[in-house]
Amino acid sequence: MGRRKAQLFTTDLSISFSVVVIVIILTTLLWIYSLERKAIYRSQSELQQISRDVAYTLVDTPGYPESWTDVSTASAIGLSSGNHEIDPVKLAALSSASYDDSLDALGIIGSGYGFHIDVDVYGGSAFTPTYSFGGNSSAANVVVVHQRYALLNHSWTRLTLKVWQ
Numbered sequence: 001m002g003r004r005k006a007q008l009f010t011t012d013l014s015i016s017f018s019v020v021v022i023v024i025i026l027t028t029l030l031w032i033y034s035l036e037r038k039a040i041y042r043s044q045s046e047l048q049q050i051s052r053d054v055a056y057t058l059v060d061t062p063g064y065p066e067s068w069t070d071v072s073t074a075s076a077i078g079l080s081s082g083n084h085e086i087d088p089v090k091l092a093a094l095s096s097a098s099y100d101d102s103l104d105a106l107g108i109i110g111s112g113y114g115f116h117i118d119v120d121v122y123g124g125s126a127f128t129p130t131y132s133f134g135g136n137s138s139a140a141n142v143v144v145v146h147q148r149y150a151l152l153n154h155s156w157t158r159l160t161l162k163v164w165q
Contacts, residue, residue, distance in 0.1 A: 040141070051162075058077070064076040071105045079091050080150075086150050086157060088152060116136070118160040121155045123155075137164045
């Protein structure tokens with residue numbers, strides 16, 4: 001018996017077909033994974049920008065009108081009474097407003113967005129929770145946390161803002 005050249009065996013064909021299918025499946029899975037990571041990165045970048053802007057506005061601006069006391073009548077929400085001091089009347093008004101009114105007033109607009117604000121006052125050795133309001137982020141895919149420091153009633157205060165989608 002002589003050697004036959006260019007003869008394709010069934011096992012050779014099966015193995016090469018299997019390798020091609022595995023390569024195609026792996027390439028597709030990697031492509032899908034990279035698209036998902038890119039979408040999460042975009043979402044997280046957008047949330048970071050929103051969180052940073054809202055935290056800045058809350059701590060560094062008085063809002064409009066400057067003497068607002070009702071979230072539903074204010075055009076822009078800011079808690080500052082000047083020099084990084086949080087106005088306790090404005091903070092109480094924001095914390096007692098409905099979640100939807102607060103969401104709109106803070107400018108967190110879009111389907112599926114949410115927020116939560118914690119205000120903790122420094123008592124000499126640790127921060128003590130003083131205000132906590134907003135939604136619950138436990139079911140969120142992406143959560144961004146941004147902290148700002150200010151004064152509330154002449155005490156150091158940490159404002160923690162969570163924004164999610």
